[in-house]
Amino acid sequence: MTLEHKFCPPQARLEVADGCEISGYASLFEQADQGGDRVLRGAYRASLEKVAASGNRIKMLWQHDPMQPIGVWDEIREDAHGLHVKGRILRDVARGREAAALIDAGAIDGLSIGYRTVRASKTADGGRNLAELELWEVSLVTFPMLQDARVGAKSDDPADTTLRVLTTPFVDAREALRRD
Numbered sequence: 269m270t271l272e273h274k275f276c277p278p279q280a281r282l283e284v285a286d287g288c289e290i291s292g293y294a295s296l297f298e299q300a301d302q303g304g305d306r307v308l309r310g311a312y313r314a315s316l317e318k319v320a321a322s323g324n325r326i327k328m329l330w331q332h333d334p335m336q337p338i339g340v341w342d343e344i345r346e347d348a349h350g351l352h353v354k355g356r357i358l359r360d361v362a363r364g365r366e367a368a369a370l371i372d373a374g375a376i377d378g379l380s381i382g383y384r385t386v387r388a389s390k391t392a393d394g395g396r397n398l399a400e401l402e403l404w405e406v407s408l409v410t411f412p413m414l415q416d417a418r419v420g421a422k423s424d425d426p427a428d429t430t431l432r433v434l435t436t437p438f439v440d441a442r443e444a445l446r447r448d
Contacts, residue, residue, distance in 0.1 A: 272383055288339075288357045288368055293417055294379040294406045296350035301414040304395025305388075312346050314386075315403045327405040328355055330363050332382055334405075338364040341406060351381070353406050367408055378412030381405070 297309045319326060326344050330336040341355035357371075358364040370376040387400035 272385060288359055288364075289355075290339075290357060290371070291352070291354040292379060293350045294344075294353045294381050296414060296416050297348075299414060299416060300395060303413060304391065304393055305398055306391070306395065307350070307398045307401065310346065311398050311401045312344075312351055312403055314400060315383075316344060316346070319403070326403055328357075329382070329405050329407040330367060331409055332380065332405070332407045336363050337361070338367050338408065344403075344406070351403075351406075353379070371408070376408055376410055378409040379417045380407045380409040380412050382407065 295307050295312075297311075298306055300306050326341050327334075327337055328339040328341050330338045338361055339355055339357040341353050343352075343354040345352055357368045359368065367376065381401075381403060382405040384402040384404065385396075385398060385400075386402055388396045388398045391397055
């Protein structure tokens, strides 16, 4: 059994509140990632039901490293756009403190899923349509495979809001350069 990873740069940025609560999209439906794969609507349904019935949780990892859990996902659900996640980075974990600081600084902004393919079909362009996935983990990552699975910051501190407004043009320019 092979575990695969999909790096998803946030379309709806991963939001951070109070330095530890995060939310965003780990996967977006019908969007081709850098490998040409598209996750179809409903691909996570059976897996999420199975995890809920067992009382287990999908793990929150740092860079897909199973030796580095950094928090917990309190909510993982499919909606019209994709796989939405909401959780807490644990500040009592050294890597969790580092992750929160890196997200706040804008150095880390990607999400990626770790999964096993249950059902998929090949596409004409060499990619795959992923119809059913067994979700194992959602990681915070440096480089997501899906360009629209990203982390964004949110704070109630007016200074943070001002800084974000001032840096937005630079972030947008960086994204434009990546696309070129």
